Amino acid sequence: MLSSSKSINILILFLLLLLIACKSTDPEKKLMPSEGSKLELGSNVRQGSNLKIMSSTPIIADWINQIGGTRLSANSIVPHSVNPHGYQLGAKDIAKITESNHVFTVGLNYEGQWLVKFLDNHPDIVQVALGTVVSPLQHEEIHQHRNKKGGYDPHFWFDPNRVITVIKKIVDELSKIDPEGSDFYQSQALQYVIELEKLDQYMFMELEKIPADKRKFMTEHESLRYLADRYSIEILEAVIPNVNSEVGPTPKNLVAAIESIKQHDIQVIFLESSTNDSSAKRVAEETGIKAVYGLNVETLTVDQTYIDFMKSNLRTIVSNIIETTH
Incomplete structure (x- = not known):
């Protein structure tokens, strides 16, 4: 009987130890979120x-x-x-x-x-x-x-x-x-x-680098009026007086652009990178002003952000207007 009782006690002790081992966890794992909690946080x-x-x-x-x-x-x-x-x-x-x-x-x-x-x-x-x-x-x-x-x-x-x-x-x-x-x-x-x-x-700050009396220019089509409205710049009516760059200018538009350049002493006309710039080139040739290429007003290039896009256009505008004032 004694031997049988000892055997039972040993068996009970073994089962208790096994139960405790099953319930134990790695302390570090307690600090780690589950895959489900990662999704809830939206981290990755x-x-x-x-x-x-x-x-x-x-x-x-x-x-x-x-x-x-x-x-x-x-x-x-x-x-x-x-x-x-x-x-x-x-x-x-x-x-x-x-x-x-x-x-x-x-x-x-x-x-x-x-x-x-x-x-x-x-x-x-x-x-x-x-x-x-x-x-x-x-x-x-x-x-x-x-x-x-x-x-x-x-x-x-x-x-x-x-x-x-x-x-x-x-x-x-x-x-x-x-x-x-x-x-x-x-x-x-x-x-x-x-x-x-x-x-x-x-x-x-960048636009303030341009002398106050020189903060005026012309573009190929109507696209920078919000820039003018926010930063107190004078932008004359464009060669293509339309917000859609696919609409071509009439002969009357070209004459008006040339007269406006002469009247306001405009030194720069900005041409866009994604439009047909032949009309703006003609105006620049007729008036002898500088035609600046590369203004991008409608879209981004690959891997470019909106902020990059704005800074790129700003550099084009400021550097070329300042250049004509010297």
Whole structure:
């Protein structure tokens, strides 16, 4: 009996030790979050990757991606370095848009009819027009013509302060699309707005390097009025007095541009990298002023951010105007 009792006690002790061993854990593992908690934090994984978001231009895609961070991303319908005004949808574009949940656009009649009609025919795709929240400039006021069609100037991205308003709109929309990520988007936006405010101040400082009486120039088409409105620059009516660079100038427009250059003692005309610049070249040749190439007003190059885009254009403008004052 004694031997049997000892055996039972030993067996019980063994089972107790085994139970304790099973319950014990590595102290370091207690501090490590589970894979599920990583997803909840949204630290490394794009949680919204199943959401398909498109934008009409690379500039808008960059804004969304700055806010979307690790949770979601957007792709542009119009490729980088391509003028949106003249772009035509291809089969791959149509497939991507059809599969998307939301399309963010400039609005203000910026996008071509190719996209407007397509979205009208697909009411299941939510369109978010950003231009309506920026207090857009009236196109009629810009040209000082009566009964001029066109409505508003859509190039609001040349005013970083207006872009901050757009960022708030993007945050609201992303929070509706992905409610669980609302705090994350708010945090991302706060950081990005700080960068935009820095950009705004940088632009004020750089443009102040230009003598006050020389802060005036001409462009190829109407695209920099928001820059003028924000930073007190005089931009004369463009060679192509239209917000759409695909619309060519009339002989009357060319004569008006030449007369305006002579009247206001303009020394520089800025030509855009993504448009047909033959008309602007003719004006420069007729007046003898400097024609500056490389202004990029409609889109981003590959791997370029909106802030990079703005600083690049600013360098082009400031350096060339200052050069003509010496």
